[in-house]
Amino acid sequence: MDCIFCKIIANEIPSPRVYESKNLIVIKDINPQAPIHNLIIPKKHIPDLNSVTEEDQEILSEILFTAKKISEIEGLKEKGYRIIANTGRDSGQLVPHLHFHFLGGKNLGPKIISD
Numbered sequence: 001m002d003c004i005f006c007k008i009i010a011n012e013i014p015s016p017r018v019y020e021s022k023n024l025i026v027i028k029d030i031n032p033q034a035p036i037h038n039l040i041i042p043k044k045h046i047p048d049l050n051s052v053t054e055e056d057q058e059i060l061s062e063i064l065f066t067a068k069k070i071s072e073i074e075g076l077k078e079k080g081y082r083i084i085a086n087t088g089r090d091s092g093q094l095v096p097h098l099h100f101h102f103l104g105g106k107n108l109g110p111k112i113i114s115d
Contacts, residue, residue, distance in 0.1 A: 005097040009043050019073065023059050024066055026102070035105030036074050036081075040066055046098040048087040063100055076104040 007013045009025055018038050019026040029037040042059045046052055052060060064083075071077040081104035086093035 003045060003095070003097050005041050005095055005099065006045055009041070019066065019070060021062065021066065023062050026066065026070055029101065033101075034082075034103040034108065036076065036103065038070055038074075038102040040070070040083075040100040040102055042098055047096045048093060048098055049085055050087055052098070067100070067102055070102050071104070074104065080104065080108075082108050 004013065008015045008027065015027045017025055017027060023043055024040060025043065026038050026040050029039050040063050042056075042063070044056070044059060046056060046059075067081070067083050068077075071081050074081075081102060084101040084103070085098070086101075
């Protein structure tokens with residue numbers, strides 16, 4: 001498989017982990033859109049949210065609990081953070097492996113898309 005995230009998970013491409021569990025890794029985004037921009041990535045290759053199955057419920061739940069842990073690690077629990085999962089070409093999904101963007105470290109404002 002030619003998936004960059006699968007290669008990172010398999011340690012074929014080095015990428016320091018912010019956090020790791022049995023099911024997930026969290027790495028820093030190489031093109032950050034905020035002072036803190038991490039990617040929460042399941043170790044299981046799932047192309048996008050439309051591809052999840054009932055068997056993936058534990059992973060999806062762990063992603064949200066991991067976001068809470070990352071907010072504590074990054075010192076954002078009180079200030080706040082944003083989580084985004086792009087699905088499909090029109091959303092801007094660049095890597096066809098489910099991942100969630102964890103953004104924070106500044107006031108992100110109330111909008112996701114600028115006018």
